[in-house]
Amino acid sequence: MNSRAPLFVGKVKFFGRHRGEVNCSAFSPDGQTLLTASDDGCVYGWETKSGQLLWRLGGHTxxxxxxxxxxxxxxxxxxxxDRTIRLWDLSRAKCLRVLKGHQRSVETLSFSPDSRQLASGGWDKQSGHKLRHLEGHHDSIQSSDFSPSENSLATGSWDSTVRIWDLRVGTPVVFHQELEGHSGNISCLCYSPSGLLASGSWDKNIHIWNPNISSLIVQLKGHVTWVNSIAFSPDEGQLASASYSGTIKVWDYKTGKCLETLKGVLDVAHTCAYTPQGRLLVSGTAV
Structure with a gap:
């Protein structure tokens, strides 16, 4: 996406057949399919260009x-x-496996860049994948993301901290960094393609970190309620953030300047995501 190109709320396409709040959205790597997760217990697949509903998958309770x-x-x-993770085959829209082990709600998932590992975190304060069990946060885990190098996993918790775990073979199963500075629950985080880390919080702020040196680069302020979701544009020119107030903000995160505030068509903005090409931005809401 051109970092100077404005975004227009008028150019909106609605995907509106959910029977509950939309908690998360994700584009397929080729940008042709949009995935949405709903409070109605189903996962929806949409054709991005036409908005056609491809499938509605049940199974979760x-x-x-x-x-x-x-x-x-x-x-x-x-x-x-329901404390489970379901792994699905995209081509057949079929559930391949149900992963169990969490004792409470599973709030976050993250694939490694090579697609061979899956990390999960939840209200039982635990995170990990089938190779390791990571424990140490003092409260629920609501967000996670693998680093582009696959050597580490970042997790965000309601204990107001971000932890970065060393996943290299042969290293101890302990976190090797803790990023502090937020004064509220960490609700979302994501890595940029180059390895910067962004975290959003109930304190209404977004922090951009250089995780290599545990350094806070910039703090983005402007939301009037807590931040629910954040996403770097693929070219790293912008960062989008969704908040409980129903607004989407687009930032020049290098300067800390808010470029656009999109509002007027949303209730609670639960999620935001860029298409892989960075030309479109999608948001999920409670209505």
């Missing part, structure tokens, strides 16, 4: 809190308040 495609585009995963 509680609200679906998170969804994400694997980077190779072959799979997607969904997590739920």
């Amino acid at each position: 509680g609200p679906v809190k998170f969804c994400r495609f694997s980077p190779d585009g072959c799979l997607f995963a969904s997590s739920s308040c």
